[in-house]
Amino acid sequence: MHRSFYKIFCFCLFLFALQALLPRASHSDWIPFVSTTVGGEYDSNIYLDPERKDPDGDSAADFRTTITPTIGIRNEQEHFSFSGEYAPTVNLFMEHSDQDYISHNLGVSMEKALTQHLNFFIDESALYTEEPEQRYGDRERREHADPNARLRERTSHWDNTISTGFRYQFGPEDTVSLRYNDSRINYSSGNGEENDDSVEYGPEIELSYWFNQQHGITAHYSWRRYDYEIDNSRKTQEGGFRYHYRYSPHLTLFLNYSLEFAQEYGEKGRDYYINRCTAGFDKQFSPSWRLSMNGGFWNRSDTDSDIQELTWGGWDSSDSGFTGSLTLEYTYDRLHWTVTGEAGTMTAFNDYENRGFTEFRSISTSISYQLRERINAFASASYYHDLTPGGTEDGDDLRTETYRFSAGASYLILPWLTSAIEYQYNESSETETDDYPAGYQQHVIMLNFTARHEWL
Numbered sequence: 001m002h003r004s005f006y007k008i009f010c011f012c013l014f015l016f017a018l019q020a021l022l023p024r025a026s027h028s029d030w031i032p033f034v035s036t037t038v039g040g041e042y043d044s045n046i047y048l049d050p051e052r053k054d055p056d057g058d059s060a061a062d063f064r065t066t067i068t069p070t071i072g073i074r075n076e077q078e079h080f081s082f083s084g085e086y087a088p089t090v091n092l093f094m095e096h097s098d099q100d101y102i103s104h105n106l107g108v109s110m111e112k113a114l115t116q117h118l119n120f121f122i123d124e125s126a127l128y129t130e131e132p133e134q135r136y137g138d139r140e141r142r143e144h145a146d147p148n149a150r151l152r153e154r155t156s157h158w159d160n161t162i163s164t165g166f167r168y169q170f171g172p173e174d175t176v177s178l179r180y181n182d183s184r185i186n187y188s189s190g191n192g193e194e195n196d197d198s199v200e201y202g203p204e205i206e207l208s209y210w211f212n213q214q215h216g217i218t219a220h221y222s223w224r225r226y227d228y229e230i231d232n233s234r235k236t237q238e239g240g241f242r243y244h245y246r247y248s249p250h251l252t253l254f255l256n257y258s259l260e261f262a263q264e265y266g267e268k269g270r271d272y273y274i275n276r277c278t279a280g281f282d283k284q285f286s287p288s289w290r291l292s293m294n295g296g297f298w299n300r301s302d303t304d305s306d307i308q309e310l311t312w313g314g315w316d317s318s319d320s321g322f323t324g325s326l327t328l329e330y331t332y333d334r335l336h337w338t339v340t341g342e343a344g345t346m347t348a349f350n351d352y353e354n355r356g357f358t359e360f361r362s363i364s365t366s367i368s369y370q371l372r373e374r375i376n377a378f379a380s381a382s383y384y385h386d387l388t389p390g391g392t393e394d395g396d397d398l399r400t401e402t403y404r405f406s407a408g409a410s411y412l413i414l415p416w417l418t419s420a421i422e423y424q425y426n427e428s429s430e431t432e433t434d435d436y437p438a439g440y441q442q443h444v445i446m447l448n449f450t451a452r453h454e455w456l
Contacts, residue, residue, distance in 0.1 A: 203222070234356070288332045408423060
């Protein structure tokens with residue numbers, strides 16, 4: 001627990017250091033706010049266990065009470081903006097009282113104009129939680145003698161992300177930005193032993209330039225390194241560009257190309273290039289309808305033909321495939337509906353699996369509708385599928401599928417008091433290895449009340 005207070009203390013020091021950069025402003029420019037959310041929920045699987053069991057073999061279902069006080073402050077000016085917020089959450093379980101804990105959620109965002117065209121920005125977020133991870137990579141299971149140990153523990157972990165840099169505008173739509181990103185994951189097992197911490201860091205630069213009203217380009221380059229406590233390091237570099245052509249005020253055509261180089265160190269490391277090329281359009285059909293879509297191909301090639309002999313079974317999936325995305329939006333009066341879809345590849349290094357090259361496809365939809373002046377209804381559904389070639393210890397492809405659905409409504413009881421009810425269904429399936437059951441099902445029903453006050 002001392003690590004939690006230590007990191008909160010460091011975050012407070014960060015706020016005090018940031019205050020030195022803040023401009024002098026009258027008290028009326030700063031708007032502090034407080035809120036409190038009290039909720040109750042039923043969770044059918046608090047461990048995300050395939051058999052819905054806790055470590056003792058009993059039911060993993062439980063009722064939970066949550067209390068979330070929030071304090072924050074914001075400031076919006078022409079050449080300066082700032083927002084900061086801290087929200088701890090007390091989690092109290094009815095049956096599994098040994099799992100009671102306090103999570104911490106902190107965030108700071110600031111942007112300041114240094115000159116007429118040059119801006120400095122910084123974004124910081126930190127989260128401490130003991131919720132179980134949504135998926136469990138086969139690599140992590142191999143690190144433990146008991147393959148069920150990781151799954152049955154509600155592992156505590158800190159996620160900390162910071163992004164800072166400069167943005168320079170040298171034309172009406174012409175900008176160049178330089179930023180540095182740092183993302184860290186630090187978690188421990190149920191007995192408090194630290195393991196598998198990871199850090200992702202590196203710079204990136206992006207340039208946007210329009211030759212005239214119709215023709216423009218966007219170019220970017222990023223460098224990333226991934227370091228781990230018990231695993232070998234990785235490194236990626238990615239560069240690319242997008243050509244824009246404004247055919248009309250409501251239609252823009254574009255062409256994308258990117259080249260990514262991934263390098264994995266160690267005896268079983270792999271080096272490979274990934275080419276991605278797509279073409280698409282962004283069309284505003286009417287004030288209500290908007291469609292953006294693109295499609296093309298990706299291609300992967302190894303830098304060393306002998307590298308396949310060192311991997312867990314080599315590349316068993318395709319060396320090329322389709323990549324693209326689609327976004328459809330409809331807005332009319334009190335209704336907003338969105339459909340998104342995406343397919344392609346990613347290099348998943350800095351997460352709870354660190355699986356590297358992964359093919360994926362996903363589709364999701366969400367809808368919100370204002371039934372009455374004080375009542376809003378909402379619903380969403382999504383499907384996600386990914387495949388990591390040679391991702392299991394036996395050399396088989398590691399496959400994951402996830403289904404999610406949620407629906408609910410919110411009611412404005414008073415100008416400062418809101419209630420909400422929501423149902424969630426989550427299901428995940430994963431490649432089974434060594435007769436180990438993988439995946440989970442979860443039903444969650446939540447009822448929350450939120451009171452908020454701002455000093456204007």
